[in-house]
Amino acid sequence: MVGYRWFAKERANQLKIKGYVRNTSRGEVEIVAQGYNEDIQVFINYLKQGPSRARIEKVIQESLNDEKIFQQFSIRM
Numbered sequence: 001m002v003g004y005r006w007f008a009k010e011r012a013n014q015l016k017i018k019g020y021v022r023n024t025s026r027g028e029v030e031i032v033a034q035g036y037n038e039d040i041q042v043f044i045n046y047l048k049q050g051p052s053r054a055r056i057e058k059v060i061q062e063s064l065n066d067e068k069i070f071q072q073f074s075i076r077m
Helices: 004-015 037-049
Strands: 018-023 029-034 073-076
Touching: 004 018, 004 029, 004 037, 004 073, 029 037
Parallel strands: 018 073
Antiparallel strands: 018 029
């Protein structure tokens, strides 16, 4: 997915969402996001569209009971 992680980071920063994005060993992209519910829904809509050259097959949303609080949105390697 060409530029997908940078796309996600830019959109997250616009919406003041915290967390991270990373590629998985299966060739997928994983995103953990924290923010207001309304902003998360807008973020998910952006992710479903992706950057112009990306091919998005599906977006799976799960709620996590993670107590970690993120200070920013980052790209993990």
